[in-house]
Amino acid sequence: MRAIVVKSWLKGPSDMEVKDIPIPTPKDGELLVRVDSAGANFFDILMVQGKYQIKPPFPFTPGAEFSGTVVKASPSDPRFATGDRVFGSNPTGAYAEYIAVPSIQCFHIPPTLSFEQAAGFYITYPTSYAGLVLRAGIKQGDWVLVHAAAGGVGIAAIQIAKALGAHVIAAVGSDSKFELCRQQGAEHCINYSESTWPAKALELTSGKGVDIVYDPVGLVEKSLKCVAWNGRIVVVGFAAGTIESVATNRILLKNVAVTGVHWGAYVRNEPERIPEVWDALFKLAEDGLIKPVVYEPVFSGLDRVKDALSAIAGRQTHGKVVVRPSELPLPKL
Numbered sequence: 536m537r538a539i540v541v542k543s544w545l546k547g548p549s550d551m552e553v554k555d556i557p558i559p560t561p562k563d564g565e566l567l568v569r570v571d572s573a574g575a576n577f578f579d580i581l582m583v584q585g586k587y588q589i590k591p592p593f594p595f596t597p598g599a600e601f602s603g604t605v606v607k608a609s610p611s612d613p614r615f616a617t618g619d620r621v622f623g624s625n626p627t628g629a630y631a632e633y634i635a636v637p638s639i640q641c642f643h644i645p646p647t648l649s650f651e652q653a654a655g656f657y658i659t660y661p662t663s664y665a666g667l668v669l670r671a672g673i674k675q676g677d678w679v680l681v682h683a684a685a686g687g688v689g690i691a692a693i694q695i696a697k698a699l700g701a702h703v704i705a706a707v708g709s710d711s712k713f714e715l716c717r718q719q720g721a722e723h724c725i726n727y728s729e730s731t732w733p734a735k736a737l738e739l740t741s742g743k744g745v746d747i748v749y750d751p752v753g754l755v756e757k758s759l760k761c762v763a764w765n766g767r768i769v770v771v772g773f774a775a776g777t778i779e780s781v782a783t784n785r786i787l788l789k790n791v792a793v794t795g796v797h798w799g800a801y802v803r804n805e806p807e808r809i810p811e812v813w814d815a816l817f818k819l820a821e822d823g824l825i826k827p828v829v830y831e832p833v834f835s836g837l838d839r840v841k842d843a844l845s846a847i848a849g850r851q852t853h854g855k856v857v858v859r860p861s862e863l864p865l866p867k868l
């Protein structure tokens with residue numbers, strides 16, 4: 536099969552090479568999946584450079600999210616059969632034509648989602664659901680300010696907040712993303728590259744401020760200027776590249792709760808909450824209330840992974856960036 540193979544730390548994604556390697560043999564408890572689509576993430580860039588927290592042994596194939604068809608089921612997991620449409624995640628291996636992956640890291644694709652939409656469902660949606668519901672205790676009628684609203688977790692947060700009856704203000708880095716955010720359910724859009732954005736958020740909430748700030752960027756300090764009494768600020772990520780130091784007096788003055796969400800760590804720390812989150816998401820997907828937005832164009836062929844990752848690094852994308860590893864139908868195994 537064809538796969539991206541990394542044999543030493545690279546300068547960047549443009550140094551990635553596509554090689555012919557054997558199809559992986561699934562171990563006990565693993566499914567062999569023919570990859571239809573792979574979700575691209577900024578951390579893929581860091582991983583091939585050796586700058587990410589996970590440093591796989593060489594050689595490895597990057598790519599952490601996928602959707603595809605089961606070609607070899609696992610005798611120890613009767614939930615999956617050959618031919619099933621699945622999506623899932625693994626620290627490595629998705630930028631390939633086939634992936635062997637523990638079945639517990641896979642789900643069936645809801646009938647309402649395509650392979651391309653499902654490829655980016657595994658990380659973004661549960662992160663945003665856990666952030667808004669488990670951490671911020673979102674309620675009907677809350678005002679939610681979503682930063683990086685046109686990105687992967689941002690679009691998921693808009694859709695989930697809207698589905699749960701909240702009002703959404705989408706904050707993005709350019710006005711060209713306003714229309715997309717409105718289509719996802721945002722009532723108002725603001726541009727955080729303009730310094731007046733906290734004042735605008737206050738104005739939109741008649742001076743009261745927003746009840747929840749969902750922050751994948753690193754805008755806690757400024758968001759404290761437009762958060763309401765008893766507001767909740769959810770720290771999701773640091774897309775702007777710096778980790779903030781915050782003047783804690785503002786947290787006290789407005790009775791604010793600043794909380795983090797680290798979805799990937801629920802497996803280790805609170806596994807009992809995971810089915811609750813997925814059950815809720817599958818119900819929302821089946822009701823058509825959430826639907827991943829796939830960035831166009833979808834990148835076709837493993838040679839295009841570098842272009843997909845460059846587009847993410849260049850801040851040119853919205854929604855979820857997806858790569859289809861095979862340009863042609865794969866032969867039957």
Ligand SMILES: NC(=O)c1ccc[n+]([C@@H]2O[C@H](COP(=O)([O-])OP(=O)(O)OC[C@H]3O[C@@H](n4cnc5c(N)ncnc54)[C@H](OP(=O)(O)O)[C@@H]3O)[C@@H](O)[C@H]2O)c1
Pocket residue numbers: 577658659662683684685686687688689706707708709712751752770771772773774775776796797798799847850852853854855
């Ligand atoms: N805590 C968790 O469990 C968890 C889970 C998933 C992701 N995350 C984190 O959440 C963040 C967003 O992830 P994502 O998947 O939504 O990423 P994404 O789709 O690549 O979106 C990131 C967005 O951040 C915005 N941004 C603001 N300042 C930026 C800067 N200086 N450079 C680049 N982008 C900037 C950009 O939108 P504008 O151009 O509109 O500003 C960009 O579209 C990442 O930091 C990621 O690590 C955390």
